[in-house]
Amino acid sequence: MSENNPSAMDYAEHEKTYAGFIAFSKIGAITSINVVLCLLIFGLGSGYSILAGWVALLATIVAAVIGCALGQKGWIPSAYAFGLAGLLAVLTVA
Template sequence: MAESMPSAMDYPEHERTYAGFINFSKVGTIAVLNVVLCLLLFTFGGGAGTFFGWIAMVATLVTAAIGMAIGEKGWIPPAIVFVVAGLLAIVTTA
């Protein structure tokens, strides 16, 4: 009878996959918060809010893609859009 040994785990690949999952979670969470801010701008911001909401929505898509490509610090570009969209929401809905 031939004994079959299970193959060794590829731990570096597991760690790389986990790091990618964590990065995706960070970027995805901030992108969802950006979408919520855009919806707030669309609903309560009037004409200027709609305009800035669309700009923030496009910026969210672009920065989320950039954030996924950057890696560990990929949450920073969408977070910048979140801060700017939050300021725009404060200004346009007041």
């Protein structure tokens, strides 16, 4: 046996890993919704929809990278990118 108490676990490290998983899941979910919104802009838009779709997609990628670096509050840049993509979708699809 390596220790006298084999059931001792590092709960602090487990909680830190779980918090990171939840933060990454939030970023991933919002980014996936943004990509679908970008596809909507590309597919249904007219006029400047190609440009608007690329701007929204680039903003989504940049926001996801920044969000991964921020940690717990990492979903906020992706939410701003979602707002931008939503605005561009309303302007180009309508």
